[in-house]
Amino acid sequence: xxxxxxxxxxxxxxxxxxxxxxxxxxxxxxxxxxxxxxxxxxxxxxxxxxxxxxxxxxxxxxxxxxxxxxxxxxxxxxxxxxxxxxxxxxxxxxxxxxxxxxxxxxxxxxxxxxxxxxxxxxxxxxxxxxxxxxxxxxxxxxxxxxxxxxxxxxxxxxxxxxxxxxxxxxxxxxxxxxxxxxxxxxxxxxxxxxxxxxxxxxxxxxxxxxxxxxxxxxxxxxxxxxxxxxxxxxxxxxxxxxxxxxxxxxxxxxxxxxxxxx
Amino acid sequence: xxxxxxxxxxxxxxxxxxxxxxxxxxxxxxxxxxxxxxxxxxxxxxxxxxxxxxxxxxxxxxxxxxxxxxxxxxxxxxxxxxxxxxxxxxxxxxxxxxxxxxxxxxxxxxxxxxxxxxxxxx
Amino acid sequence: xxxxxxxxxxxxxxxxxxxxxxxxxxxxxxxxxxxxxxxxxxxxxxxxxxxxxxxxxxxxxxxxxxxxxxxxxxxxxxxxxxxxxxxxxxxxxxxxxxxxxxxxxxxxxxxxxxxxxxxxxxxxxxxxxxxxxxxxxxxxxxxxxxxxxxxxxxxxxxxxxxxxxxxxxxxxxxxxxxxxxxxxxxxxxxxxxxxxxxxxxxxxxxxxxxxxxxxxxxxxxxxxxxxxxxxxxxxxxxxxxxxxxxxxxxxxxxxxxxxxxxxxxxxxxxxxxxxxxxxxxxxxxxxxxxxxxxxxxxxxxxxxxxxxxxxxxxxxxxxxxxxxxxxxxxxxxxxxxxxxxxxxxxxxxxxxxxxxxxxxxxxxxxxxxxxxx
Numbered sequence: 125x126x127x128x129x130x131x132x133x134x135x136x137x138x139x140x141x142x143x144x145x146x147x148x149x150x151x152x153x154x155x156x157x158x159x160x161x162x163x164x165x166x167x168x169x170x171x172x173x174x175x176x177x178x179x180x181x182x183x184x185x186x187x188x189x190x191x192x193x194x195x196x197x198x199x200x201x202x203x204x205x206x207x208x209x210x211x212x213x214x215x216x217x218x219x220x221x222x223x224x225x226x227x228x229x230x231x232x233x234x235x236x237x238x239x240x241x242x243x244x245x246x247x248x249x250x251x252x253x254x255x256x257x258x259x260x261x262x263x264x265x266x267x268x269x270x271x272x273x274x275x276x277x278x279x280x281x282x283x284x285x286x287x288x289x290x291x292x293x294x295x296x297x298x299x300x301x302x303x304x305x306x307x308x309x310x311x312x313x314x315x316x317x318x319x320x321x322x323x324x325x326x327x328x329x330x331x332x333x334x335x336x337x338x339x340x341x342x343x344x345x346x347x348x349x350x351x352x353x354x355x356x357x358x359x360x361x362x363x364x365x366x367x368x369x370x371x372x373x374x375x376x377x378x379x380x381x382x383x384x385x386x
Numbered sequence: 387x388x389x390x391x392x393x394x395x396x397x398x399x400x401x402x403x404x405x406x407x408x409x410x411x412x413x414x415x416x417x418x419x420x421x422x423x424x425x426x427x428x429x430x431x432x433x434x435x436x437x438x439x440x441x442x443x444x445x446x447x448x449x450x451x452x453x454x455x456x457x458x459x460x461x462x463x464x465x466x467x468x469x470x471x472x473x474x475x476x477x478x479x480x481x482x483x484x485x486x487x488x489x490x491x492x493x494x495x496x497x498x499x500x501x502x503x504x505x506x507x508x
Numbered sequence: 509x510x511x512x513x514x515x516x517x518x519x520x521x522x523x524x525x526x527x528x529x530x531x532x533x534x535x536x537x538x539x540x541x542x543x544x545x546x547x548x549x550x551x552x553x554x555x556x557x558x559x560x561x562x563x564x565x566x567x568x569x570x571x572x573x574x575x576x577x578x579x580x581x582x583x584x585x586x587x588x589x590x591x592x593x594x595x596x597x598x599x600x601x602x603x604x605x606x607x608x609x610x611x612x613x614x615x616x617x618x619x620x621x622x623x624x625x626x627x628x629x630x631x632x633x634x635x636x637x638x639x640x641x642x643x644x645x646x647x648x649x650x651x652x653x654x655x656x657x658x659x660x661x662x663x664x665x666x667x668x669x670x671x672x673x674x675x676x677x678x679x680x681x682x683x684x685x686x687x688x689x690x691x692x693x694x695x696x697x698x699x700x701x702x703x704x705x706x707x708x709x710x711x712x713x714x715x716x717x718x719x720x721x722x723x724x725x726x727x728x729x730x731x732x733x734x735x736x737x738x739x740x741x742x743x744x745x746x747x748x749x750x751x752x753x754x755x756x757x758x759x760x761x762x763x764x765x766x767x768x769x770x771x772x773x774x775x776x777x778x779x780x781x782x783x784x785x786x787x788x789x790x791x792x793x794x795x796x797x798x799x800x801x802x803x804x805x806x807x808x809x810x811x812x813x814x815x816x817x818x819x820x821x822x823x824x825x826x827x828x829x830x831x832x833x834x835x836x837x838x839x840x841x842x843x844x845x846x847x848x849x850x851x852x853x854x855x856x857x858x859x860x861x862x863x864x865x866x867x868x869x870x871x872x873x874x875x876x877x878x879x880x881x
Contacts, residue, residue: 150575154583218575261567268568268593341562342574366536368574372582373536399672405679408686472675473668491675 125184127202131172132179135207137164141236142209143386144170146200148218148242149316151369152178152304155217158375159382167213172203174220176308185308193219193319197226204234211236213386217371218242218342219316221351226321228330238332239382242368243351244343246320253322254346262317269310325354332358333385335378339366359385390505391415392433396426396441396454406440409494415501423449423457430458436465437505440497443471455482466504468497528604528625534618536560548627550597561623566593566601577608581621585610591632592625603632663717670713678706704751714776715843718850719828728847728854730770737767740775741799741808748782755786756794765801765876769855774808777851777859780844781810781870789868790814801876806857808872817863825861848872 127133134153143163145156153171160169173180174196189195200223204212214235216224221243228235247255248262304312332355336348345362352360361381365374393415397403400421407417418433420426422445430436439458443451455467459482469481472490481487486500522529528545532538541556549564562570569592580587586609594602604625611619681702690696718728738761745757767774778797785795789812796811817825824830826849831842845859848870852859857874 148575150572151579155579157583257567264566265568265571268572268591339560340574341570367578369579369582372579399676401676401680401683405683408683412686472672473665 127206130181130184133172137169139167142168142212146216146220159371162379177304196223200227201231213237215239222321241335242343244347245322247317328355334360340368342368389416392436393438394418396420398445413498422447423454438466440468532621734766734768740771744775744779758794758796760798762800767806773851777848780848785812806874811869
């Protein structure tokens with residue numbers, strides 16, 4: 125299984141420099157659909173799905189490999205090497221911000237610039253460090269994920285498709301974006317929300333920009349500022365966008381913030 | 387009459403060791419005996435002419451048969467090794483290259499045959 | 509006649525719908541909420557308006573909203589049948605199933621998002637139970653698998669540990685035999701008996717381990733092939749002739765086709781049957797052994813003369829540990845016939861017995877596959 129198929133990699137655009145977009149927890153490469161196309165005129169745009177999400181090869185999911193973010197970082201490096209990327213731009217959303225940090229530590233020549241959207245080095249509070257969540261809340265989240273089957277039940281979709289009462293659905297399957305296997309999603313959630321990469325930040329040698337949203341309950345301003353304070357030479361931009369997914373809720377702002385930096 | 391070998395047999399079960407030693411002696415080999423790895427090493431140090439180590443794998447003491455095999459190979463590379471066991475099945479890569487594994491229960495004739503091959507005797 | 513005008517009717521439908529309803533403006537803040545939802549949550553309208561939806565969810569719901577619901581709404585314009593947990597004014601959990609849809613104007617700009625929620629306490633509880641039972645089931649399967657592996661290992665180790673001392677005893681007897689120190693016939697006989705007894709003990713160990721494997725686990729496993737069976741049967745008979753030189757065992761083997769079976773196990777079955785015949789049959793009459801392939805069937809039988817098996821014993825013959833009248837401590841544990849019948853079953857065949865004053869006969873029959881290979 126070659127890596128480009130395994131991770132459902134899509135390369136488009138024309139340009140010398142490559143820009144790789146990495147989606148975060150809960151979704152797949154579709155979440156960049158309002159941002160990535162804006163770079164196609166002058167960049168080589170690379171989109172992919174983490175193993176277990178979107179159109180990636182679910183059979184390649186290995187519990188022990190992906191029990192830490194390092195497994196995902198290895199994949200990013202593998203994709204970069206397969207495409208011959210050097211000095212590329214990495215844009216990582218949510219947990220992919222840390223995945224990108226780890227990838228750049230493994231392969232320092234891969235990325236020349238990094239943009240971290242809504243990053244958090246650790247989600248669970250720890251002493252003075254405010255991550256935003258208690259352990260109890262995270263375990264409630266994992267239970268809660270069991271109760272939601274969005275897009276996972278292939279039995280559901282055919283009965284909805286072609287339903288004369290719902291013409292707006294047309295050919296598209298319900299919730300066809302952001303599909304993932306429920307067991308893998310739960311495991312990814314556990315890995316994400318129990319991760320701790322605070323110690324990795326100071327080793328980063330790549331120029332890094334943090335895009336911080338307001339009222340982001342997943343990665344609050346405090347958390348974003350912490351990341352900025354630890355990555356040497358990094359910068360932070362406070363977006364007007366609210367919530368955790370500015371790439372969807374305020375794509376124009378995200379695009380111009382990235383452009384200003386690369 | 388010149389005797390073949392010498393061979394050292396390392397086995398902690400007294401009756402088994404004695405029986406095997408007698409069988410091998412009757413086939414014309416000089417046989418030394420040790421009840422564990424430590425004894426075997428003392429004897430090997432005193433008798434540099436020993437050609438084959440025939441060792442059980444499960445043994446009490448500081449080393450089991452596998453570790454002893456490795457030790458012997460490192461210290462005295464020319465010595466050949468036969469390892470035997472009733473319990474474990476040993477894969478090729480667990481023993482030093484060129485060693486032989488003989489599962490228990492084994493017949494006297496099999497051991498003799500192996501010893502003859504390893505020492506190049508007729 | 510309705511008192512309400514048309515607009516009031518729609519308002520009533522909205523306010524008192526059998527579901528909760530709220531609308532969220534393009535800035536993400538709630539603009540409308542209906543009476544049903546305020547009643548369910550115990551939270552007044554004024555508390556809802558201007559706030560964000562996730563403020564009324566528990567933490568898990570908030571995270572889920574931010575990572576799944578909001579992005580999906582943005583990308584496909586709707587999101588159906590997702591579960592949420594509201595937090596009521598009393599601090600309790602209100603589980604719901606929700607649908608959400610965006611409404612945009614002709615230029616595609618977002619006007620508002622409509623969210624409909626239905627109370628789903630029972631359904632959510634039911635789904636939760638299904639998930640929980642599935643988890644329990646999987647854990648149970650995993651445990652059963654682990655237990656089976658442990659048992660196999662235990663049986664293997666036990667077998668080895670039990671056989672080791674036996675091997676030492678045999679070795680000891682060999683040493684004495686070879687030494688030539690024992691000259692008297694009586695003493696040489698002792699050495700013989702040591703060997704015979706060790707063999708008997710070894711068979712007992714085999715029987716017990718088979719029994720343990722069969723009873724505690726999934727039955728006797730076979731490793732089948734179609735290699736010649738007759739030599740194995742001959743060898744079994746030879747060994748028994750050697751062990752009981754004063755007894756006559758007659759054989760009649762007519763195997764004209766290959767028999768796909770576990771040869772070791774069939775040998776064991778035959779050995780157990782002949783052993784049984786030697787123990788219980790008339791000592792001065794031959795034990796007759798036969799085997800035949802007959803079109804669609806393989807047959808193996810052992811017959812002996814002597815006292816017939818009592819009717820009461822016939823019913824229990826193949827039970828484990830059944831020994832009938834204990835005449836002789838050399839009978840063993842009473843597992844031989846039980847294991848033989850287990851082997852028969854494992855091969856898809858059967859072991860039957862008939863017993864009259866003329867003869868007692870055990871017959872093993874096994875179907876042979878009919879397609880020509």
